[in-house]
Amino acid sequence: xxxxxxxxxxxxxVQDPALNDPVMTADERWVVGKIKSAHYGDLFxxxxxxxxxxxxxxxxxxxxxxxxPANFARNRESLTQLVMAKWPYLSAPGLAQCLAHFQTSCGxxxxxxxxxxxxxxxxxxxxxxxxxxxxxxxRRAGALxxxxxxxxYVVDRNIPRxxxxxxxxxxxxxKSFLALHLADAVRQGRDxxxxxxxxxxxxxxxxxxxxxxxxxxxxxxxxxSFDSGDIAxxxxxxxxxxxxxxxxxxxxxxxxxxxxxxxxxxxxxxTFSKAVAGANEDSSSDMxxxxxxxxxxxxxxxxAFVLVHHTGKTxxxxxxxSSAIMGDVDFCLELQESRGDVQISVKxxxxxxxxxxxxxxxxxxxxxxxxxxxxxxxxxxEPISPRNRVLEAKAGGSDTRADRVGMLVSEVRNYxxxxxxxxxxxxxPGLTQAAMAKLLNDARLKPGNLAQLDNKGVSRVVQSAVDxxxxxxxxxxxxxx
Numbered sequence: 175x176x177x178x179x180x181x182x183x184x185x186x187x188v189q190d191p192a193l194n195d196p197v198m199t200a201d202e203r204w205v206v207g208k209i210k211s212a213h214y215g216d217l218f219x220x221x222x223x224x225x226x227x228x229x230x231x232x233x234x235x236x237x238x239x240x241x242x243p244a245n246f247a248r249n250r251e252s253l254t255q256l257v258m259a260k261w262p263y264l265s266a267p268g269l270a271q272c273l274a275h276f277q278t279s280c281g282x283x284x285x286x287x288x289x290x291x292x293x294x295x296x297x298x299x300x301x302x303x304x305x306x307x308x309x310x311x312x313r314r315a316g317a318l319x320x321x322x323x324x325x326x327y328v329v330d331r332n333i334p335r336x337x338x339x340x341x342x343x344x345x346x347x348x349k350s351f352l353a354l355h356l357a358d359a360v361r362q363g364r365d366x367x368x369x370x371x372x373x374x375x376x377x378x379x380x381x382x383x384x385x386x387x388x389x390x391x392x393x394x395x396x397x398x399s400f401d402s403g404d405i406a407x408x409x410x411x412x413x414x415x416x417x418x419x420x421x422x423x424x425x426x427x428x429x430x431x432x433x434x435x436x437x438x439x440x441x442x443x444x445t446f447s448k449a450v451a452g453a454n455e456d457s458s459s460d461m462x463x464x465x466x467x468x469x470x471x472x473x474x475x476x477x478a479f480v481l482v483h484h485t486g487k488t489x490x491x492x493x494x495x496s497s498a499i500m501g502d503v504d505f506c507l508e509l510q511e512s513r514g515d516v517q518i519s520v521k522x523x524x525x526x527x528x529x530x531x532x533x534x535x536x537x538x539x540x541x542x543x544x545x546x547x548x549x550x551x552x553x554x555x556e557p558i559s560p561r562n563r564v565l566e567a568k569a570g571g572s573d574t575r576a577d578r579v580g581m582l583v584s585e586v587r588n589y590x591x592x593x594x595x596x597x598x599x600x601x602x603p604g605l606t607q608a609a610m611a612k613l614l615n616d617a618r619l620k621p622g623n624l625a626q627l628d629n630k631g632v633s634r635v636v637q638s639a640v641d642x643x644x645x646x647x648x649x650x651x652x653x654x655x
Contacts (some may be wrong), residue, residue, distance in 0.1 A: 205303035255474070328360055338468050340505075354378065372552065387407070414449050488641075505521075512574070514535070514631075540552060606650055607650070607653060
């Protein structure tokens with residue numbers, strides 16, 4: 175048993191509000207009464223000794239031995255979570271005694287004598303009662319709604335302040351650009367796709383695209399200064415499957431808040447697969463453990479976690495990995511290409527209406543020249559307003575993915591019928607993607623001067639044709655089936 179713990183004694187808790195305090199609910203009044211009437215000789219049932227957790231649980235020991243006054247309130251909340259998780263049926267007086275021991279271990283002076291001055295403890299029986307009630311599995315509905323408060327959102331009706339959610343989509347669709355766009359909007363307190371945001375500090379943790387992150391940030395802040403606040407960036411993502419990952423994330427969030435003087439309300443992890451490296455993404459148990467750690471952190475630090483994730487091999491089947499991911503998160507946003515733009519669709523919203531957020535396209539940003547004089551560029555998210563979409567549709571006609579596939583198939587057939595013996599088909603059957611890109615973009619100039627597609631855009635059209643059983647791929651060439 176720890177000497178520091180064994181030597182501590184507790185006789186009572188400091189003065190509490192009167193039991194008829196109007197701010198107390200019926201449940202709170204009942205629990206405070208239990209605490210005040212308890213005898214503080216031996217409140218822990220057999221096996222509930224504090225020293226057991228102190229000796230066996232490193233996180234409990236870290237909290238218990240942290241003497242920094244600034245961390246006291248937060249550590250007290252985290253300590254309560256650990257104690258109630260270990261002993262779910264611990265009585266409220268038992269929790270009060272545990273917190274009194276913790277009070278003493280931190281060097282905080284307290285006394286039961288109301289005439290004593292300079293007491294450092296700002297914690298009373300009502301606070302203990304609220305912490306205890308918060309951890310109870312069984313509550314009366316009337317007590318729960320007695321002090322009803324609305325959900326605090328980071329992004330109105332989409333991202334609650336205490337939550338874990340996912341943004342997912344196929345590769346190269348713009349997930350990371352959108353994540354940075356979201357981070358910047360929240361940091362500035364600026365509307366995001368017309369949705370109100372609550373200004374707070376934001377931590378962006380990235381595990382992919384190390385070489386491109388500086389360019390993306392330069393593009394993001396190219397049009398303004400940092401005077402109104404910038405996001406915090408963390409190189410690398412702690413592996414939630416390894417010991418110490420939660421503490422690393424906690425320390426990073428705390429450091430950001432201390433440096434900026436603003437609480438971190440949003441943490442973006444790009445990508446989720448880096449945070450669970452080595453785990454089986456198809457395993458519900460593995461994913462529940464990882465997401466459970468993030469949810470506990472969200473509750474402890476009052477912040478939202480947004481995970482950037484990928485679709486599976488078949489895009490139509492949705493998010494990659496176990497269905498437990500979708501089941502466990504609070505919200506889920508899917509990115510899909512639509513009419514040349516990227517649509518943000520709400521696939522899950524736990525406590526609000528499911529309504530699509532909007533659409534965007536990636537706008538190139540010139541960042542200068544490299545050592546060889548070649549252009550350097552990145553992209554910014556450019557939200558598309560409904561008015562612009564209507565005007566573009568009138569000017570250029572329909573331009574869905576299906577329209578593009580149909581146009582490509584028509585051009586390939588025409589080429590096949592008219593190709594000379596020395597053309598693309600002279601050596602190998604089929605066309606390369608580069609040849610099809612030229613055919614498709616030349617055709618797009620004819621009906622309504624449609625925008626030219628880049629390599630990624632052409633690749634998506636070709637892949638859709640392959641997935642639809644229209645093209646057959648052999649090596650680097652494609653032919654009609």
